[in-house]
Amino acid sequence: MTHDMPGMHDMLAPLTWARALTTWRFAPITAVLVAVALVLYLAGVLAARRNGRAWPVARTAAFVAGLAVIVAAVMGSPAVYGDGGLFWVHMIQHLMLIMVVPWLLCLGHPLSLLRAATRGRAHDRVERIRLSKAAAFATSPITGLVVYAGVLFGVHLSGFMNAMMGSPALMALEHVLYVGGGYLYFSQLLTRDSPPRELSYPLRLFALFMGMSADTIVGVVLLQATEPPFPAYARMHPSWGPGPLADIHGGGAAMWIGGDGLMFVMTIIVMLRWLSDRSPEAAKAGRFFESVRQATLAATGDEAAPGTGEADRARLRGSADVDDDDAALQAYNALLARLNGPGANDPADRPRTAG
Secondary structure (H helix, E strand, O other): OOOOOOOOOOOOOOOOOOHHHHOOOHHHHHHHHHHHHHHHHHHHHHHHHOOOOOHHHHHHHHHHHHHHHHHHHHOHHHHHHHHHOOOOHHHHHHHHEEEEEHHHHHHHHHHHHHHHHOOOHHHHHHHHHHHHHHHHHHHHHHHHHHHHHHHHHHHHHOOHHHHHOOOHHHHHHHHHHHHHHHHHHHHHHHHOOOOOOOOOOOHHHHHHHHHHHHHHHHHHHHHHOOOOHHHHHOOOOOOOOOHHHHHHHHHHHHHHHHHHHHHHHHHHHHHHHHHHHHOOOHHHHHHHHHHHHHHHHHHHHHHHHHOOOOHHHHHHOOOOOOHHHHHHHHHHHHHHHHHHHHHHOOOHOOOOOOO
């Protein structure tokens, strides 16, 4: 993805909401790449249907939306004003390309579409690649996290920004790194897009937390800057905008608050999917946390009611003796009955049971 450099940065009109929505410039290479990706995806949908595989409309809509965000980020006001010297706008463009675009493209499940659209030898080749060691390495959460953090640190905490402002090629490389690095990081955390192996939900949440930490580090470092760290960017700064240092601080705040906010939303989505997942892997992880809850409850019961019988305490400990919700509820009610004392035999005071 690349674009044409604006000719005179100091001639930019002050940024307003109206200009943010109506300012555009044509980027031919980006337009061609987006068009090719759209055609290939739609061709895959048609091929999948010919193979008898219905393709969800929601996935197609998500992928198309991801391409639309690329167009807005690279050809809209985030590119015009971001490359024109407003660092905080440039950081918004970064968040669009490294987080929003990969998220939407992942929801399009392009790898699953490739499997559904191919058959015969082509499908066999796709499967061999998908199950290869190289694919396992590329889709590892460690690899994705290292690439994601490396892109963030390498672009914002080095001299890359200074060099990029005078090089259209480096700007194009930056955009490719954002979209590619973000996709590599999010693809196996937010979806099940034909991975060579499934990632557990606790591992997904941990990887998202670590990615949030990378966003925070970059944002805090920029917020603590005492002078503009990118002289080339400061020289292009429009006179009507905030001061160069205030602009850097605004960009740091955008990365910290915006990046962490988007990561938090993704974390909530993963947790909701975990709660609704009925697969054996998700159930196993759920039983682990249930055992922790049971152990905590048992310890609380031991301290609060020393007279609790050994048999009751044994039933409250560990998931080996309490494997289902009914048994756990019975053990919980037994504990409450003992804590209630002599009045526990009164039907009006008994804990309510399910069903």
